Amino acid sequence: MYGLEVKNVCKTFGSKRVVDKVSFRAEGGQILGFLGPNGAGKTTTIRMIMGIIAADEGEIKYFTDSGQKNGIPSESIGYLPEERGLYKEARVMNVLQFLAGLKNVPRSTVKERAVVWLKRFDLSDYAHAKVEELSKGMLQKVQFVASVLHQPQIIILDEPFSGLDPVSQDMFKAILRDLAQDGAAILLSSHQMNILEELCDRIYLIHEGKEVFNGTLQEVKEKYGNYRVNLTLSRPDGVEKLLSTPIIREYHKINETRYMISLEDGVVPGEFLSSIDKQLPVQELSLARSSLHDIFVRIALGGVENE
Numbered sequence: 001m002y003g004l005e006v007k008n009v010c011k012t013f014g015s016k017r018v019v020d021k022v023s024f025r026a027e028g029g030q031i032l033g034f035l036g037p038n039g040a041g042k043t044t045t046i047r048m049i050m051g052i053i054a055a056d057e058g059e060i061k062y063f064t065d066s067g068q069k070n071g072i073p074s075e076s077i078g079y080l081p082e083e084r085g086l087y088k089e090a091r092v093m094n095v096l097q098f099l100a101g102l103k104n105v106p107r108s109t110v111k112e113r114a115v116v117w118l119k120r121f122d123l124s125d126y127a128h129a130k131v132e133e134l135s136k137g138m139l140q141k142v143q144f145v146a147s148v149l150h151q152p153q154i155i156i157l158d159e160p161f162s163g164l165d166p167v168s169q170d171m172f173k174a175i176l177r178d179l180a181q182d183g184a185a186i187l188l189s190s191h192q193m194n195i196l197e198e199l200c201d202r203i204y205l206i207h208e209g210k211e212v213f214n215g216t217l218q219e220v221k222e223k224y225g226n227y228r229v230n231l232t233l234s235r236p237d238g239v240e241k242l243l244s245t246p247i248i249r250e251y252h253k254i255n256e257t258r259y260m261i262s263l264e265d266g267v268v269p270g271e272f273l274s275s276i277d278k279q280l281p282v283q284e285l286s287l288a289r290s291s292l293h294d295i296f297v298r299i300a301l302g303g304v305e306n307e
Contacts, residue, residue, distance in 0.1 A: 002028035009058030033200035078152035103150035
């Protein structure tokens with residue numbers, strides 16, 4: 001199976017340990033969401049995975065179709081860094097041929113694949129345009145094509161949706177699903193929680209250099225996602241008693257008849273429903289787990305303890 005394993009990896013700069021015993025696996029056929037607040041240690045971890053900097057402690061192992069690799073399998077790995085870097089004066093096709101050539105892909109093969117990818121991204125007319133003539137979204141698409149043109153088995157993407165409009169984001173999401181379905185192991189780092197929630201099979205959450213959570217989306221919601229309630233009344237009568245009950249952590253009054261309510265940890269829907277006075281003029285009511293965005297914000301603000 002393709003993929004990589006990061007085991008007890010540490011990195012210290014000066015007196016500050018920015019990555020502290022981080023461990024996870026990204027496996028073929030899955031998308032692993034790698035997330036955390038700014039400064040959590042994500043980019044440092046990715047740079048260690050790519051061999052840009054060395055880990056002080058721990059192991060990073062790669063698995064490809066030919067077995068475990070001790071070094072970085074450059075021809076089997078695709079990397080889209082957060083900091084983009086295409087040659088502005090070069091033409092798009094020349095850039096793609098050069099970068100794929102570094103992965104030992106024959107020039108004729110590169111051109112065939114590039115034509116297919118550029119067409120998929122509606123960039124066929126820009127194949128011979130200079131990089132500096134492209135919009136930010138176009139540049140992002142070309143950079144992504146460059147990261148997958150050599151058909152890598154392991155794909156590491158750092159903020160791949162930056163600069164993309166909603167239509168292009170949907171296109172990227174579909175492509176990532178296809179690549180995972182074809183067996184690639186994808187490590188996806190992004191601050192766009194709604195996209196991670198749609199795409200990821202598993203979530204690895206890091207805060208202040210340490211692991212907070214490693215598991216499925218459902219598991220992270222069960223562990224950290226208290227319930228949210230959207231409540232609409234037909235008239236603003238009698239809600240004060242409900243809002244003062246101890247099972248409610250906080251609430252936001254949207255207008256005279258609409259409220260967004262956050263329940264305390266461990267409070268289940270049935271417990272909340274049984275607390276509602278039968279005389280309360282409820283018009284609409286919905287309950288759902290907190291979104292990944294809500295959980296992320298709570299962790300970033302120190303609302304949970306590192307394990």
